[in-house]
Amino acid sequence: MKKHRRSIMVLAIVMVLCLATGGMAAKEQYVDKGNWETIKDLVPDVVLNWVKTGDMVVRYSTLDFDAGKVVPQWVLESKMENIGKYKLTENKTIVDAATGKPPKFIKGIPFPNVKMSDPDGAEKVIWNGLYMRNANGSLHNELEVKFFGRKTGYERSIWCDWFSKPFEGYEPARSEPNPNNFESANQILIKSPYDMAGTAMMTWRYRTDKENMLYGYVPAIRRVRRLTPSGRSDALFGSDYAQDDGGYVSYDGAVNYFNWKIIGEGDVLGGFISAKPTLVIQNKAGHWDFNFKNDGPIQWSFEKKREKNSGAPWFVDSAVWAKRPVWIVEGIPKDVYYNYGRQIFYIDKENYLCYWKVIDDRTGKHWKTLWTYWAMGQDADKTVSWNAMLITTILDERMQHATAQDGNKNYRCGVNLNSNQFSLAGFTALCK
């Protein structure tokens, strides 16, 4: 009898182990042209075509964390505190629901309970996405903008410094003086190659529906120069990006410049740099650095480090793709001169980060696709969380050319940036 019990125990242990390892095996799989049906309905149609043709190999996985909860603390709090607190005006600006006046400060995201039936639902999703960048605090990233071609593979890089300072969404910004009524201010400074080095751009975004204020510095004229905000769909530094393609929601313009509509909801595969939270470490100055040592090396397809499970040069082979619930939002520009036509955004319902953007031209034909590999940061104690838009890629389907913004060299959230840096004087000081 004792022997029988032992046998049953051994059998049970073996079964548990088998289940466990079987579970691990089922956790991650590569999806390519041989088994593309696995992710049918989980990616936009254009992306499924890439998989079918062998351009893209998907490392399909599950996340070891809840991506809806690994967000800054004030975002989690705002999901409770901001329910019903704000509404949108006719011009799609945010006002206090009770008073109808602009709020003094909005913590986290303004609209935590978006409903599909809400006629302003799409605008609220976009506002939430815009506030997610703000909620991640002042940023200082070193960006490498990589250029790729179908035939040429990796072509070249531009290295930049990106600084962003929010005056909204980020709880520590509540006490920051904001006499100019900014929503955020940001700067980009090109450091290399030499012919572009020193070129800089600064944007002031206002909390009202006022036009953004743009300044540029071109070393050839050695002067800070006012730029027109009308060129937001113009190619940025000649890349496949337009200025409006930026931001945590893959849109960086004013909400009221587009007609928005929620056209669906469901699950899609979202890109992540790792299935685990990326370690964030507070440095001596109090800033939070993303540390990728536990995530393994980032492997690009163009590097050809893998014999298989690799696709077109503009993909990151080491990234994982996990199922996430999304709002599918359509945006159509009001400006008849805007270079894009309809855009479809796939935005996470829980954390409002954008995974995919499918862009049509003005005649309604598909033109570009944009996707992001997110790094969801968490400290060792799992008490502090940050989100990094670590690598974003945009592919021009017609030209078969792509541009990627890669921030993995240095991504820093919660930086204690000085407001003076974002004044005219501060911008001048940043320049040569």
Add this chain to the structure above:
Amino acid sequence: MKALRYGLFIGLLMTGVMMQGKAFAISFGDEGNLEVTGKIQSRISLRTGNTDGFTFPEVARGNMVQQRNLATIELNHVLSQQTATMPEFKYHVKGRFLYEGVYDYGPEAFRDVREANPDVIDDFKHDEDLWEFYADYLKGPWFFRVGKQNLSWGETDIYQLLDRINPLDNTFGGAFEDLDDRRIPIWMARGMYNFGNIGPISSLTLEGFWNPGHAGQEVAPFAPYGSPYAYPSPPPTVPVRLHEPEDTFQNSRAGVRIQGVIDDNFNVALAHYQTIMDTPSAVVTIDPSVPGMVAQDLTYETVQVTGASMNFYEGHLNTVFRTEVAWFWDEPVFIPEINAPALFGNFVTGEIPKTNVLRYMVGFDKNFWFRLINRKSMINMYFQYFAEYYTNYDERQKLPVNRFPFGEFMDQERYEDKYTLVTSTTYMDGTLTPQVALVYDPEGALMYIPSIEKSFHPWIFKLAYYGITGHDDVSVGILRDRQQVSFQATLVF
């Protein structure tokens, strides 16, 4: 010395090739970072018209008039990054190596020019210099930059109003060279204080600079007779003596500017500064110590400039408007009867007459889509209207440039104006940039510069044509026989 120069240039070239277009960067994390970047550039220009008028030496169509080799290496070191509580320290060092080869292996006519005037030509045909060297300190609203640097104020391109702080080098390329490549960095201390918001003005900033005059003033070099970019003139018949400013505090370049943003749209600046004229003022001097007792003295005069600039965005037109106005106090002018009385039989030393001059610019910048020719990038257009007005105009006032063939001085009108237009776009992921630049003088002269630039990282190639048409006694038309085509290759790292 020559071998050392070639060695340095070849060394830099090899460094550029080996670095394969990549900047050298070391990051020290929170402690800052250090970067080394640079470029190596070679440019050849061929004249496309035959020499005409007073241009000397005569150079036939198709001959080389420029073979400029330029290398710059730049080091940027951020010692500490600015935060809300920490100041920022950084410094910048830029070395420049220049060699103009046209006098050594160009057409015989230019080699003869060098042989006739070796000291002067050799002095400006090559240069190895600590070109820029400054340190920055930022803390809160304060910013200081001390060292050898460039500073540019105002809103104008191509022509300068409030942007006359640094001298310009006109010895190579002249008007055919980009303005910034001609700026000569000078030693100065510069400071800014951001007051923040005061009343309706935001980002209110006070800025000042001082380039000490008692420590040796840098001035715009004067292109000597016979150099390819000197203004056409008959050969000098009397000795020409160039006088640099005396080392005195009064000869400092210095100025203040206050700027801010009104109504979150109007960028307004008021400025006053003292600078040194880039073109020396000429007088004919009676001097018994020189052969013939007559000499031409060229002196660099100081001038005070007061001005304002403004820009704003107009949403309905999607256009940024720019304007600038500058009042030049007691600017030296040229009245032959006063500057050179000896030419009129009055054998006394001339004087430099002065008058106030009003200059202004109105312009706009517009980006627009023209999808027929470019579906991906906008067309950029920069338009400017310039005007100058001599308040105490003297009917005898002239330009110190001689009209061909009799040598009389060209007219200086009381009111003169010009239009400039620059249009460009980009193709092929920003690697191909066609551009057209125009300068038009309604008195009857046009300069047109079509160019195309293509980069094959890390190489950049540029082809440009510099065409001039119109009267040969009207502003840009004076150089009408200097039309040229230029090809430039640059290696960046």
